[in-house]
Amino acid sequence: MNKELFRIENLVKRYNITVLNQLNLTVLENDYISIIGKSGSGKSTLMHILGLMDSYDEGSIFFHGQPLNPNSDHASIRAQSIGFIFQSYNLIPHLSAEKNIVLPAVFSNLDYDHKRMKALYQRLNIEHLLDTDVSVLSGGEKQRVAICRALLFNPPLILADEPTGNLDADNEELIFKLFKELHQEKKTIIVITHNQERAKEAVKHYVLEGGKLHAKTTL
Numbered sequence: 001m002n003k004e005l006f007r008i009e010n011l012v013k014r015y016n017i018t019v020l021n022q023l024n025l026t027v028l029e030n031d032y033i034s035i036i037g038k039s040g041s042g043k044s045t046l047m048h049i050l051g052l053m054d055s056y057d058e059g060s061i062f063f064h065g066q067p068l069n070p071n072s073d074h075a076s077i078r079a080q081s082i083g084f085i086f087q088s089y090n091l092i093p094h095l096s097a098e099k100n101i102v103l104p105a106v107f108s109n110l111d112y113d114h115k116r117m118k119a120l121y122q123r124l125n126i127e128h129l130l131d132t133d134v135s136v137l138s139g140g141e142k143q144r145v146a147i148c149r150a151l152l153f154n155p156p157l158i159l160a161d162e163p164t165g166n167l168d169a170d171n172e173e174l175i176f177k178l179f180k181e182l183h184q185e186k187k188t189i190i191v192i193t194h195n196q197e198r199a200k201e202a203v204k205h206y207v208l209e210g211g212k213l214h215a216k217t218t219l
């Protein structure tokens, strides 16, 4: 059995309402998990907490079996171990594609594997866009750039929150093909999608409902 990467126990997140209510999830190394759920059910909230980008009200998170202090920032785990892909790209406008991609290295003062990134530019077909201001790119091009940025430090865990929600069929195909390959390369992937057919490409399936994750054997 693969080793545990992340474990969430009895997670509670409240805004005005309780969005996540005693939620539990164990993520093993090399899992490929899809999460579906109605709009407003808390999928993005859960992803932001898993991505160590948001606080929570109750519960515990374990990373490689070690409890994470809810009051610490965890910036280095976030930078090196988690690649986050947003539905709305979150690129910095008026910077070139390449500058956007390498920005995490500038901020963290960490180096990355330049050869690996060059291969990734090819794989995602963005070599010809590297010098272009991201503001003028199409949605699919922006997302391909954003995925390169997410993979800069070769993170073992990739979190994707409706990564193809705004994209055409060709870009969707390219991105889910990449996820399949990354999974074969032993990465761990968690993807939120409204698309049942894409959700089926994952190996484990959950529905978020009533503040909890429910495992589904069939979708």
Ligand SMILES: Nc1ncnc2c1ncn2[C@@H]1O[C@H](COP(=O)(O)OP(=O)(O)OP(=O)(O)O)[C@@H](O)[C@H]1O
Residues within 6 Å of the ligand: 015, 016, 019, 037, 038, 039, 040, 041, 042, 043, 044, 045, 046
């Ligand atoms: N910062 C916030 N402040 C207050 N309420 C929030 C905040 N972020 C999310 N919520 C509320 O929490 C609930 C869950 O939101 P979330 O964005 O996680 O849903 P979702 O499942 O990702 O929906 P969608 O499929 O539309 O993206 C919603 O009712 C939302 O209004």
Ligand SMILES: [Mg+2]
Residues within 6 Å of the ligand: 043, 044, 045, 161
């Ligand atoms: Mg969402």
